[in-house]
Amino acid sequence: MSQFILHKENTRGHANHGWLNAHHSFSFANYYNPERMHFGVLRVLNDDLIDGGMGFGTHPHDNMEIITIPLAGAIAHKDSMGNSAVIKSGEIQVMSAGTGVSHSEFNALPDQQLNLLQIWLFPNKKNVTPRYDQQNLDVEAMHNNFQQILSPNQDDAGVWIHQDAWFSLGKFDNGFETEYKIKKAGNGVYAFVISGEVTIDGQTLSKRDGLGIWDAESISFKANTADAEVLLMDVPMEF
Amino acid sequence: MQTKILYIGRDTEITIVMKRLLNARPEWKGICVCSDDEAISILKMQDIDLVLLGNGITPECEKVLKAHITGLKPNTKVIQHYGGGSGLLYGEIMGALN
Numbered sequence: 001m002s003q004f005i006l007h008k009e010n011t012r013g014h015a016n017h018g019w020l021n022a023h024h025s026f027s028f029a030n031y032y033n034p035e036r037m038h039f040g041v042l043r044v045l046n047d048d049l050i051d052g053g054m055g056f057g058t059h060p061h062d063n064m065e066i067i068t069i070p071l072a073g074a075i076a077h078k079d080s081m082g083n084s085a086v087i088k089s090g091e092i093q094v095m096s097a098g099t100g101v102s103h104s105e106f107n108a109l110p111d112q113q114l115n116l117l118q119i120w121l122f123p124n125k126k127n128v129t130p131r132y133d134q135q136n137l138d139v140e141a142m143h144n145n146f147q148q149i150l151s152p153n154q155d156d157a158g159v160w161i162h163q164d165a166w167f168s169l170g171k172f173d174n175g176f177e178t179e180y181k182i183k184k185a186g187n188g189v190y191a192f193v194i195s196g197e198v199t200i201d202g203q204t205l206s207k208r209d210g211l212g213i214w215d216a217e218s219i220s221f222k223a224n225t226a227d228a229e230v231l232l233m234d235v236p237m238e239f
Numbered sequence: 240m241q242t243k244i245l246y247i248g249r250d251t252e253i254t255i256v257m258k259r260l261l262n263a264r265p266e267w268k269g270i271c272v273c274s275d276d277e278a279i280s281i282l283k284m285q286d287i288d289l290v291l292l293g294n295g296i297t298p299e300c301e302k303v304l305k306a307h308i309t310g311l312k313p314n315t316k317v318i319q320h321y322g323g324g325s326g327l328l329y330g331e332i333m334g335a336l337n
Binding site: 027028029030032034037043044059060061062063064097099100102120122126127 | 248249250252253256293294295296297321322323324325326327329330333334337
């Protein structure tokens with residue numbers, strides 16, 4: 001029988017640093033909640049609003065798969081591997097930190113707020129060679145469809161990472177219904193509502209709510225509003 | 240009373256950052272090293288509450304380190320540190336100590 005955990009938007013951790021207004025679905029930085037440490041290998045889901053021109057100076061990472069999805073605006077990224085790029089809304093960025101990498105992330109626009117999701121997954125292999133990638137998302141394919149944007153496979157749709165995880169993103173018309181089949185036995189799905197209202201396995205979710213489901217083979221989905229946009233993170237529950 | 244935390248990782252830059260982060264909190268005393276020999280000599284000389292295993296430590300080195308720690312200071316907790324910076328550090332340490 002499937003199990004679930006519901007994380008309502010207003011139960012997330014919150015830190016407002018002025019230039020950075022951050023909401024944490026799981027414990028992060030000074031937000032510590034022992035009940036909210038991770039969902040399987042999904043360790044971090046941060047919803048950050050960053051003022052124009054502001055951002056995170058050069059800082060290191062290791063042994064983490066870091067996925068960044070700008071929802072509005074653009075990020076200027078530079079790293080110790082020599083990558084220098086701007087990632088805009090409609091794109092996805094992935095960085096395997098592995099043995100260690102330093103990077104900076106700034107709002108690339110001086111006069112527009114940046115909203116991004118930053119997601120960290122524990123890797124399935126430690127101390128890999130660091131790598132970076134970014135891709136355009138197929139926005140048209142996301143209409144009334146959970147379009148795969150990340151997988152463990154280099155030759156599959158979307159970016160790839162060192163973990164048996166699949167991410168899918170969809171934008172749905174009001175009343176649209178579908179089913180999502182979990183990709184691998186032992187995986188669970190964490191659904192994060194970017195906008196609108198949806199019902200997943202009987203649970204009604206609003207903007208920025210999160211729902212984790214495990215011990216299931218599939219989940220049922222219905223959009224309740226015209227602007228429903230949902231990110232599904234299909235991740236191993238054991239690691 | 241300060242909690243003494245020993246971080247072991249191979250990346251010098253991350254080690255410097257970890258030292259700064261750990262010692263930024265008055266309740267923690269952070270000692271950060273890149274070499275296992277140095278870590279073991281610190282464990283012999285000081286009472287360490289918590290060991291953080293950082294980046295670049297092979298499974299073989301981890302096994303040797305854990306054997307030394309268990310032999311020298313059986314009450315010292317050993318956990319993995321992921322992420323290389325501030326994001327997960329507080330949660331990892333609070334989780335281990337509580």
